[in-house]
Structure formats: structure tokens, C-alpha cells
Amino acid sequence: MTYRNISVYGVIDLISNLWRRYELRRVANKLPILSGGTVLSGPFAGMRFGDGRSQSEIMPKLIGSYECELHDIVESLIKLRFTTIINVGAAEGYYAVGMAVKCPQAKVVAFEMDDTQAEYCRSTAILNSVERRVAVRGKCDRKALIEFDLKNALIIMDCEGAELDILDDDIAPKFVKTWLLIELHDALRPGCSRILWQRYEKTHVMAFIKAVSRNLEEFAILKGLSPRRKLLALDEKRLGLQEWVLMTPKS
Numbered sequence: 001m002t003y004r005n006i007s008v009y010g011v012i013d014l015i016s017n018l019w020r021r022y023e024l025r026r027v028a029n030k031l032p033i034l035s036g037g038t039v040l041s042g043p044f045a046g047m048r049f050g051d052g053r054s055q056s057e058i059m060p061k062l063i064g065s066y067e068c069e070l071h072d073i074v075e076s077l078i079k080l081r082f083t084t085i086i087n088v089g090a091a092e093g094y095y096a097v098g099m100a101v102k103c104p105q106a107k108v109v110a111f112e113m114d115d116t117q118a119e120y121c122r123s124t125a126i127l128n129s130v131e132r133r134v135a136v137r138g139k140c141d142r143k144a145l146i147e148f149d150l151k152n153a154l155i156i157m158d159c160e161g162a163e164l165d166i167l168d169d170d171i172a173p174k175f176v177k178t179w180l181l182i183e184l185h186d187a188l189r190p191g192c193s194r195i196l197w198q199r200y201e202k203t204h205v206m207a208f209i210k211a212v213s214r215n216l217e218e219f220a221i222l223k224g225l226s227p228r229r230k231l232l233a234l235d236e237k238r239l240g241l242q243e244w245v246l247m248t249p250k251s
Contacts, residue, residue: 020232024059027229031221040064040221043074044098048127050120061094063219065234069209073181073246078102080179082154087111088140088166089159089183093121099156100130107133109148111140142171150178157181161188169199176203180247193243204247211242 028034039047041064049062060066078099083106087096090110100108108130112118118136125134137144140159145166155178157163163182167175186192197206216222216230225233 023229023232027225027233028059030225030229031233033221034059034062037062039098041219042066042068042071043078044094044102047098047101049092049094049124050127058092059233060236063221063233065214065219066094066236067244068214069212070181070244073209077154077179077181080154082106082152082179084109084148084150084153086145086148086153086155088155088157088163090121090136091117091158093124093134095156096121096134096136097124097128097130099154100125100134101128104133108135110134110136111138111144112136113139140166142166142168145171146174150174153178155180155182158183161185161192164189164192164195167196167199172199172203175200175247175249176251177249179249180204180245182245182247184243184245186243187241193245196245200247203251204249207246207248209244209246211238 033040037048037050039045039049039062045064049058082103085096085099085103085106085108087099087108088111090096090112091114093110096108096110099106110118110121112121118138121134122131122136125131125136142165145155155175157166157180159166163185167180167182182196184193184196193208200206214231214234216227216234219230219234222230222233
């Protein structure tokens with residue numbers, strides 16, 4: 001491996017990521033309960049998630065702190081008994097498989113462009129015995145969504161700003177009776193929240209949810225860790241101020 005063409009900032013970023021992974025492994029060693037790979041709390045408590053506890057993307061999910069701002073919302077959505085659930089940007093399958101576990105009546109489609117993450121999603125579905133109800137696909141675009149019956153459907157979307165391209169003006173009429181929970185990315189696509197509000201204000205009631213700081217004392221599992229390591233265990237690597245929108249059909 002050569003670093004000849006890496007900038008100073010690239011080297012700093014590389015060193016930072018290596019240090020982060022090292023520290024996460026040390027935190028994981030202090031929390032042996034995570035080695036079972038089971039989500040400990042939150043709406044998907046009991047879901048099996050493999051042994052990825054040393055990955056920054058996985059540890060908050062195992063602890064049960066991941067996107068805790070949405071926990072009550074997700075639990076309320078589970079009670080609505082959707083027959084179709086579509087997860088755009090499924091990553092390793094936290095929401096796709098989690099909803100399949102909690103919604104046995106639903107068929108789940110997980111769109112994920114990254115092949116490694118998509119394979120992890122498939123493995124997670126198998127681990128939780130829901131692989132027959134979870135279909136993992138690649139890239140999602142507006143045409144891919146049109147093929148589904150969206151009258152009793154829920155769409156959970158986290159696609160790094162591509163929500164503006166997928167949920168464009170032309171496809172908006174298709175979602176009149178569809179519930180949507182979207183992670184917004186104004187940091188990547190300035191004005192994203194405002195644009196979606198303008199497109200869907202006539203058909204949906206929109207509730208915007210802002211990220212909140214984590215209470216380091218809330219999760220008993222972290223007892224005994226230093227404040228710095230508690231922050232590391234709960235860190236979701238957010239880019240700027242995070243916000244979501246729950247879109248409830250008016251009709």
C-alpha cells in the first residue's frame with residue numbers, strides 16, 4: 001500500500017478512523033454482553049444482529065440507543081400492521097429486518113447499493129428467520145417504487161440526500177396513501193426539508209423530529225466506562241444537525 005497521493009487531511013482522517021476502531025474494540029471488550037449480537041433495548045429489542053459490536057455503525061444498535069428519537073414513532077408504526085414495508089438505504093438491515101421481525105404480516109423490500117452491506121442484510125434476515133419475507137435489492141429509484149402497491153405501505157428512507165430525486169414531483173401522487181419516515185440530509189442537499197414539505201404538504205401531515213443529545217447515564221450497560229468511551233459507544237457519526245420527518249397520509 002502506498003500513501004504517496006494521499007493529502008495531509010487524508011492521512012489525518014485515516015489515522016482518526018484507525019484510532020476509532022481501536023478504541024471501539026476496547027469498549028467492546030469492556031461490554032461482553034454485546035458479544036451475543038442481540039439488540040438490548042428499543043423497538044427491535046431481542047433482534048439478533050451478528051457480532052459487529054466493534055463497528056461504529058453497529059454498537060449503538062446493539063446497545064439500543066440508535067436513533068432513540070424515533071423509538072416511540074417506530075413502535076407506533078409497528079402497530080399499524082402494514083402489509084408492505086420498503087426500506088431505502090437499508091445498510092446492514094437494522095430497520096428492514098427489525099420491522100420484518102416485529103411485523104410478521106408484512107413483506108419487506110430492502111434497497112441497498114453497497115454489496116457488502118446488502119450481504120450483511122441478507123445474513124441478518126437469515127439470522128432472525130425472516131429471509132422469506134425480506135427481499136434485498138440494489139439501487140432504488142422512482143421507477144422501482146412505482147411497481148409496488150403503496151396503499152397500505154410504509155417507506156423508511158435513509159439515502160444520503162437522494163430522497164429528493166426519488167420522491168420527486170412526478171411520483172408524489174403515488175404516495176397519497178403511503179406513510180413515510182425519512183432521514184433528511186440538508187447538510188448534503190441544502191433546502192431538502194423545505195422542498196419535501198412543499199411537495200407533500202397537500203397530501204400528508206408532516207412531523208419533523210430533531211436529534212437530541214444522548215444522556216450518558218440512561219444506558220445502564222455503559223456503567224463503569226469513562227464519559228469519553230460512553231460517548232464513543234453511543235456515537236452515530238452524524239453529519240451536522242440531524243432531522244427526520246414522519247409523513248402521515250391525510251386521506
